[in-house]
Amino acid sequence: MTGVLLRRLLQSVLVLFAMSLLVFVGVYAIGNPVDILVNPNADQQDIARAIAELGLDRPLHEQYLRFLAGALSGDLGRSFATGAPAMELILERMPATLELACVSMLIAVVLGIPLGLLAGLRPKSRAARAIMAGSIVGFSLPTFWVGLMLIMVFSVWLGWLPPTGRGDTVPLLGIEVSFLTPDGLAHLALPAINLALFNLALLVRLVRAGTREALAQDYVRYARAKGLPESRVIGVHVLKNIMVPVVTVAGLELGSVIAFAVVTETLFAWPGMGKLLIDSINQLDRPVIVAYVLLVVLMFVLINLAVDLVYSLLDPRVRRGGARA
């Protein structure tokens, strides 16, 4: 196990390295941030000074090496726009995004597994048909449109929920969270539902397919032949077998929800990292963009690792490298 962990960590470092290079070159190619940052009335001297200050007068490889040296000592550079450390800017916004992402995944998992089970156990029932039709809708409607509709219905027409912002927050273990205050919860509801919809649809289909497959297996029939109550046949024998794909998808989706909540955050003016990223791209704020991407890559690597660890808990055949499976 330690060997596997070590190998995975080494791979992760390589991935991080490659990503930093790609993003660095990519952002460099898009344009010159100085054009945006400097006062339009500034003279040539001011501009040259600004370029030198930001270190943009050096050749690209030198800039990259300097960035790398900084990164290795934990310094990912300062924002061109605000002068604040890039990492600090991101970490400041991260709790809001993490909260939104976790709550939306929680909704997707808590609703998706039972609905998928129901649809898989009674595939011909009306409830199952309704669930599957709903999941197609959840799959195919674009997030931004659903978000707009949610705002229209629940904020504009019904006036039940606020459309934008984070509402009141309280500190939990030193991090500001919304879900513990009634006002924060009200603000969280719409964006979380918006973000959850796609994954809910995905999980419903996944669990349904897994359930149908498991039900056709001999071990389920054998479990019934033992006289087990149906609740145990479904709740233990079927459910444990379909948890491996569910954990994989839920894990990866959590990562992408954190990294790419951009649309939802923009729509609901949720002050998270996604919004910061959009702002930074508009300003060609390279250090923030690079730091953001590296953070996201790191997160994916960690989530993948966690998923693999959970696998081995769920499926004994994975535990020994599947040698005898």
Add this chain to the structure above:
Amino acid sequence: MSRSTPEAAIDPRPLLEIDGLRTWFATRAGTLRAVDGVDLSIGRGEVVGLVGESGSGKSVTGYSIMGLVEPPGHPAGGSIRFDGQELVGMEARALRALRGRRIAMVFQDPMLTLNPVLRIDTQMVEAIRAHEPIAGSRAFERCVEALEAVGIAAARQRLAAYPHELSGGMRQRIAIAIALLNNPELLIADEPTTALDVTLQGQILALVQSLVRRRGTALLWITHDLSVVAGLADRVCVMYAGRIVESGPVDAVLDSPLHPYTRGLIASVPTAAGAGRRLPQLRGHAPTPMELPPGCAFRPRCDRATPECARMPELLPASGSDRQVRCHHPLPAGAPAP
């Protein structure tokens, strides 16, 4: 090879009586009559072999007794009485209480019957506790004994293992141990040796035989293999196209079959005496249950068929009270097997 069992002598009422059992499958292409009027009875402690080709409905008969036929399959008539209780149409909860406690089943492929993500002890203990509210530790001790009874060494270590860590033969032993955990009165074995290699087949066969004899458990052994039945069963029922076509004491049926199909089956078993000769085989192939000919289903393949065979023959006593045959033109009794 017939043996007398003390239980049968004490209580002559059969343990299991199946009358006119029909299990049909509603498919898009029409109704598939997998089991279409099976009559079968098993006495207490009796060993009965149910023999037939694939698709003859023998496994579905087994599942029907257990109430484990899954949609689109459904009971379409007939009755199954177990110890006087009617099982067809029985309330699900009552049937569940019977399954695994008084009637148990072993399946064909041991690689598929144990749940791959649960430890052996979990899968054994739950089989006991589904029927008895006893402490986990006591249930565990019973599992250890059950594994030792099926010849598994180091039972405690095996209980902590997952199915993929065990060999096919060992898994089938475990499946048998699970089936016998609650001392059932009837064990249904659906070709439990077919998926194993030949040396293991013999071991498992001998194991089940000795276990049921010792405990007085009735056994319904479902197989396509006549040679297995010869050494194991008291009685044999031959199934063709969803019906029993012949039944009787195993020696009598194998020595002088009455139904032409039975004779064909016996003739197609290779023997040492017939070495070097071309093995006789049944003409044509088994009909699919969707397109059965009217009357006797074996008629198109039968040398003795006459126009009369377009009318379905009844399963009637023949050649002594303990034999039955479903044929208008049975072979003469006492005629030697081919």
